[in-house]
Structures are given as structure tokens and as C-alpha cells.
Amino acid sequence: MKRYGSVIGLKPDAIPEYTRLYAAVWPDVLAQIARSNIRNYSIFLKEPENLLFSYFEYHGTDFAADMATMAADPRTQEWWSVCSPLQAPLATRKDGEWWADMREVFHVD
Numbered sequence: 001m002k003r004y005g006s007v008i009g010l011k012p013d014a015i016p017e018y019t020r021l022y023a024a025v026w027p028d029v030l031a032q033i034a035r036s037n038i039r040n041y042s043i044f045l046k047e048p049e050n051l052l053f054s055y056f057e058y059h060g061t062d063f064a065a066d067m068a069t070m071a072a073d074p075r076t077q078e079w080w081s082v083c084s085p086l087q088a089p090l091a092t093r094k095d096g097e098w099w100a101d102m103r104e105v106f107h108v109d
């Protein structure tokens with residue numbers, strides 16, 4: 001298992017819509033997340049900075065392949081087309097990132 005953390009901005013006027021969407025994530029999207037070997041997935045909102053922090057645990061053996069499968073899923077693409085316009089990616093993210101990856105510096109069980 002590997003832990004992943006990432007961050008992205010959220011447009012201030014989008015907070016009510018974003019929280020409404022994530023209060024009722026589409027079942028097909030949740031099923032794809034599970035098929036992609038993602039567990040213990042959370043998204044946190046930090047206001048007033050309007051930063052979203054995502055945390056999940058990956059339990060598979062080929063992260064790149066599982067993420068490619070998720071990205072190719074039509075229902076997930078539809079979900080992203082609804083959610084992505086509400087987000088504000090960080091200017092400091094790496095090429096190819098939407099959510100900016102974070103480096104784990106501490107963990108304890």
C-alpha cells in the first residue's frame with residue numbers, strides 16, 4: 001500500500017456546488033475508484049484559502065495502469081467534466097498534473 005496526497009485550488013464561488021457534488025458522488029464513479037485499487041479516499045477543504053487536499057491509499061501493483069484505466073472510463077470522464085471547471089490548479093504544479101502531487105514527510109500508525 002502507498003499513500004498519496006495532492007492539492008488543488010477551488011474557485012471561491014464554486015464551494016457550494018463542489019460540496020454538493022461530493023455529498024453524493026455518482027455510484028459509477030465510486031465503483032471505478034474501487035476498481036482502480038484506491039481505498040481510504042478523502043478530500044478536505046481549507047478555507048479561506050480555498051485549497052482542496054486529497055488523500056488516498058493505493059493497494060494495487062501498477063498505479064500508472066490503474067490511473068489510465070480510470071481516466072479512460074466514460075463515467076469518470078463525465079464526472080471530471082462537471083468537477084474540473086470548479087477547480088483552480090496551482091501555478092506551481094508539474095507538467096501533466098491537474099492536482100499537484102505532495103511528498104509525504106511523516107507518517108505513523
